[in-house]
Amino acid sequence: MVIQYRRILELHGQKHSQRSIAASTGNSRAKIGDTIHRAEAMGIRPPFDSTVSDNDLAQRLFPELRPEAKGREVPDYEYLHKELGKPNVTLTLLYYEYEASCRQSGTAPYSYRTFCRNYTEYAQKFKATMRIRRKPGEVMEVDWAGSTLKLIDRDTGEFVKAYLFLATLPSSQYSYCEACLTMKTEDWIRAHIHAYEFFGGVTEVLVPDNLKVGVTKHKDYEAILNPVYRDLAEHYGTVIVPARVKTPKDKAAVEGTVNILSTWVIAALRHEQFFTLEELNKAVGLKLAEFNRRPFTKKYKVGNREEGFKREEQFALKPLPQSPFQMAAWRTATVQLDYHILVEGMFYSVPFQYISSRVDIRLTSDLVEIFFKDIRLASHRRCYGQPGQFATLSGHMPESHQLYLSHTPETSREWAKKVGPATVQVVEYLLTSSRAERQALNATLRLKKLAQKYKLNKIEQACTDVMRVAKAPTVRVIERMLINTTKKQQSQPHQEQNDFGFTRGADYFGRTTHESRND
Structure with a gap:
């Protein structure tokens, strides 16, 4: 049973009897009397600051509840509880760090078994405000409510259905809901974006149902996600793990929230009339706030969903991206x-x-x-x-298209300058002598393409030779000259090889020419 030290002392300060305090808190009269007696002896009286918790009062009133051992370092269980809520942190890792800290300070650590048992007892006594079914910040479950809301068409007076989107964090049971006109991909994605903004962070895993807007099909026991839904997960850095078909236990938190919110939101608004989606969502938001701030009804839970979220889960969420997801x-x-x-x-x-x-x-x-x-x-x-x-x-x-696109009189002149002065003269003649600019550009383009087969110095030499013998040079003549020059250069080594064959002399065989003749 959770001991509500703060509420006991506050009710006692308001002159309530121990019998009424016991009925209000569910604690025994003996424990209530012991708490009041110790508080009066220590001078602890309400009102208390908002930061004072039951845990703080328990440590001051009953220090013997904190496990101690002579010569052993007592772990900071508040720190352990907070760290354990972070992604990938386990008790094994925390014990390793605790053990290393003890070695550095020269103190003896608890055994791993005692360490785990003491933490479990601490969590049961001081952190029983909610029952943590999932690791904080690990999962967000989403679904559509089975029941629908209604809008009134101003023109026809007919009722228009509105569908309720739900998102729940199973650890704290903190929830979000929003009315949409359709259950299509656009509304489905937009509702996810608004849910992340409402929670102020992102969970590691996103668990939807096997709806067509999220899962296209199943293939070889693997869910094929809708491309837009997959983009959403990549943008927010989360992993989508669809619930198994016909297995609502895979997202039990949101399934339970569907039933509660169907009463708390849909049924509560049944007598009200709305003409626009904005009006409806404003009313839904008010009901949602009431739902999240509604005190837990079960005895082992103290507080409400909003308080539990801020205390136990908000810190574990991953930060939102700098910009919201843009639907594609x-x-x-x-x-x-x-x-x-x-x-x-x-x-x-x-x-x-x-x-x-x-x-x-x-x-x-x-x-x-x-x-x-x-x-x-x-x-x-x-x-x-x-x-x-x-x-x-x-x-x-x-490459040929790039050359054609970038080909202008200016680029032709710039290219000619890189080749040489004779090429500049040829290009300038081609550009000024043609009747149309396109005809001149085609001619200079043919000249530039020669650079793909011949070196620039050979093109410059050919232009020099052509300008020496012709006043009206053409690309055809320059190309012909390059072909002939190349053929001539290729034939010269072949002729030399026929005229001057290589012969080994006497020196090659280790004898002089004179000795060779005597033999």
Whole structure:
């Protein structure tokens, strides 16, 4: 039985009899009398500061309850209880740290068995304000309520159904709920975002039911998640573990909360009329606050859900991301021959190597991301307005297309300067002598493409030779000269090899020329 030291002393200070105090707290009259006697002897009287707990009073009034042993270091059980609520922390780890601390201070530690037993007794005596079924900050369970709320259509007067989304933290039983017009993916995801904001943090695990908005299908005993739901989990750094099919015990906390909130929220609002979803959710929020602040009815629980959450679980939640999750839609498309995909009337480029491949597309309000087998190929700002707009990155084009796109009179002149003065003269002649700019650009582009086969110094030499003999140079003549020069250079080593064969002399065999002749 939990001893409510603070309430006993407060009721005694209000001149209540021990009999009425016993009826109010459920404690024995003997324990109440002993508590009052010790408090009067020590001068401990109400009112108390809000930070004073039953645990603090118990340690002052009954110090013998704190386990002690001569020559042994007594652990800080309040610290152990708080640390045990953190992710991945176990009593074994805490005992190892306690033992190491004792070695450093030169004191003797308890045995592991005694350490665990003393902590269990401490938790039962001083932390029995709630029964911890799950580790704090570990799980958030979500579901839709079976019953529905109602809105009134202003135009027709007809009733419109509203569905109640529920989220519960099993450790503290702290809950969140929100009314939605549909049970589609958009409302499902939006309600999760609001739930995380309400709790002010994120749990390690998210346990939903096997709804289509969360789980697409089951394959080989593995749940295939909805892509948007999976993105939500990645954004908030949590893991989705759907409840097993037809196994409500996997999310017993939210199943129990569904029944309670169906009475506390849905049934409580049955006589009220709402014309907008905002009005309805405002009323739902008020009922939710009453529900979370409602005192526990079971004797072994003291306080309410909100107090339990702030004291026992809030510290264990992971912090929220800097920005809330932005909902995305997924599409599929085939990369066209012009290395673009068509998405809602707009064209977005993809690396040309993936032409004819099937890709996945993730759409947000301002971003288009393209994936191939979970590898992100491209990211574009989303286009709005007139259909048929193109978003093209030059890095997605073949090299020849990049060259054509970046080809202008200015870039042609800059390239010629890098080659040499003769090339500058040829390019300038081509640009000024042509009747149309496109014709001149095509000619200079052909000249630039020669650099893919020949070195720049050879192109400069060919231009020099052409300008020496012709006043109207053409790319065709320059290309012909490069071909002939290359053939001539390739044939020279072959002729030398035929005219001057390699012959081993007498020195190679270790004899002089004179000795060779005498033989």
